[in-house]
Amino acid sequence: MKNEAFERAFSDLRLSGEARERILDAALEDGRKAPARRGFFRPLRAALAAALSFCLLTGVTLAASPELRERLWGDFSGIKQDMEPGGENMAVYDGVEAWIDSALTDGYIAVVHVAVRDTQGDRLSSVYNDVVASGGKLYLTKGNALSYCMFYDSGEGVEMSVGYPPEILGFDRDTGTLMLEYRILNSGFSGGPSQVSVSINTGAFGTERIPIERFPMEDKTEIEQGEQFVFADGSGYTVDTTHEITLDTSTFTSMFNNINSKTGWVLVSDVETLPLKEGTVGEASVFLSDIGVTLRGKSGTAGQISITLRDGSEPTAAEGWMADDQWGGVYDEIVRTVSFAKPIPTEEVESLTVGGAAVSFQ
Amino acid sequence: MTHREFAGIVETYGDMVFRVAFSALKRREDAEDVTQEVLLKLWRTDKVFASEEHTRFWLIRVTVNECRRAARWYRRNIPVEEVPERPDAPESRELLDTVMGLPEKLRVAAYLFYYEGYSTREIGRLVSAPEATVRSRLARAREKLRDILKEEENL
Known part of the structure; x- marks a missing residue:
């Protein structure tokens, strides 16, 4: 329904002429820079994919050179087109593979890229769908994100990071590969250890599956007591003030720690320290x-x-x-x-x- | 998409994207930045839209996401002096001021419901929240806007 009072109040708010000009100019500028982008980067991606495959297969630290890193940042889409993931830093469940692509830290911030690929179907495309995401968790099973928190092993024991849900960088429809980026502040670091490793919780794997679903993007500090979340299959849960969530299937998990004793932590990878x-x-x-x-x-x-x-x-x-x-x-x-x-x-x-x-x- | 087609899209959807961004961020400069970012995403995308409604839906959803990203950054870095723009008519000004005084999630839901005419189910999809949550936000917004809306109905 439209409300007349709202219509009057808001209709005076218009994008300024100057802003319109700026947008059109920016599009022109953008158009001049980017017309051949896809084609141009295709060989680069192929070379990069080959390099990454080599790294994965041989266990070499990923994204080791600044040049390679720059390319990784430069164009993610379709990066996985020729790549066959392998090695220990990959988790597989029900035909869905997830692996760490690159991981960088300066001791305070960590940037980790994770690729997820469905080898048996097109289930991931529904996650990407129409969304240009800035945050959001990828749920593969009820109540389990891939992933929310990360744990660092700095050589002196495991420390938990402060983390945000991943950003979806892109989805390569040709290979069904989803590229996620995690940015994490690790307050446990003290100036940057020479080498750390990162583990990603794939606690989702191995538990009951539901259709892949985007979790509603909510800031945890703003989640309200009694708020209900309902998944596509009709299941769901209710938030309570103890920050614990009870699934309607009687599965019990902790939302913010996301600790799942069933599966533990996998996807270990070396991290390049900047x-x-x-x-x-x-x-x-x-x-x-x-x-x-x-x-x-x-x-x-x-x-x-x-x-x-x-x-x-x-x-x-x-x-x-x-x-x-x-x-x-x-x-x-x-x-x-x-x-x-x-x-x-x-x-x-x-x-x-x-x-x-x-x-x-x- | 040609530049001429894009200009048409800016003409058609520019105000809508701007209003959604403004209702979330409250400041013209920030809302214009987000509007530019969102429309350039449309310019760059290879996506094929099935209908005008599909385009609108996509744009609003991307705008909501971009506003969240921008709001996080602005909250941390820039002291916000929240002075919403004011339309001329006093009654419109009162409503706008009241809407802009609501918490962000409430005012975005109210704007999408009352101005854009989306249903609670559609708003849920737009802001990635369950329908029940949207209904609860609208109820809280309505509570605060009740007097103004009631006056409007009596006119």
């Missing part, structure tokens, strides 16, 4: 790497983080450079991380400011 550039602003420590900026300091460390590149440009969120901002911390120390949507090599950064104050690097 070099950090260390600096300070006020009393806060600042760490800059290719994939993001991290602040460590007292609670209240805040302010807009901005970067000026050597060419004078200033990447902004609107340009898609800055990605998620994540917070974590222990006691009165806070760790704040802004991960970039695309990598920015540290050598290209001219200056970095936090809340308008320049960061001084040693």
Whole structure:
């Protein structure tokens, strides 16, 4: 139903003429840059897929070279077209394979790419469907995400990260491969161990299947007591204040820890650790790497983080450079991380400011 | 899609995408940034849309997703001085102010329901929430808007 009062109130809100011009100009500009993109990258993807296959088969750390990493960031779609996954870092259930494609960390942020492929049908396409996702969990079975939390083994025991649901980067319809990206802040790190490993919870595998379903994207802090979630097959659950969810099939699991004793943790992969550039602003420590900026300091460390590149440009969120901002911390120390949507090599950064104050690097 | 066709799409859907973004983000500059991002996604996609309704649905869904992404970033980085734009007529201004004073999820649901005319089921699909949740959000929005809407009905 349309409401007349609403219609009057909102119809005055219009996109400005200037904004329209900007959009049309941007499309023209975009069109000039991208007409041959798919065709151009096809050989690149094939070469990259071959390189990745080699890495997987031989157990070499994935995404090891900056060049390879740059390409990985550059074009994900269709990257799996010639690839045959293998090795121990792959989980398989009911014809669905999942494996870690690349994993990078600077000690504070981790960026992990996971590929999921249905070898027996077209079940994953319904997940991708019409959605250009910014978050969202991929559910393969009732109540189990692939995956929500990640665990790091820094060599001194396993630590749980603070994580967000993955972003769906793309879906290659030719091979039925879905590419997911996880960005995680690990407040357990302290400046970056030389090597870590990451495990992804595929607790979903091995439990009862339902049709693949997108989980409603809800911020956990905003989920309401008594709120009901219903899956496509009619099953569902009700949120209670203890943050525990009771499935209507009497299966019991914990939503936010997502610990499933049935299956454990698989998909272990090495993670390439990136070099950090260390600096300070006020009393806060600042760490800059290719994939993001991290602040460590007292609670209240805040302010807009901005970067000026050597060419004078200033990447902004609107340009898609800055990605998620994540917070974590222990006691009165806070760790704040802004991960970039695309990598920015540290050598290209001219200056970095936090809340308008320049960061001084040693 | 040719650039001329794209211009037609910006003309047809630009205001709608902008309003959805504005109802979520409250600020013209942010809403325009999101509108640009969303329309450029449409420009770049190879997707074939079955109908005009399919196109609208896709655009709103992508807008909702982009707003979530943008809101997360803005919340952390920019102190938001939330000053919604105001239409001229006083009664419209009051309604807009009240809607914009609602929590984000409530005002997006209210906008999609009352302005775009989507059903609760459709809104559930648009914002990736169960229909029951949408109904509950609308009920809470209605509660706050009751007086204004009642006055409107009496006119």
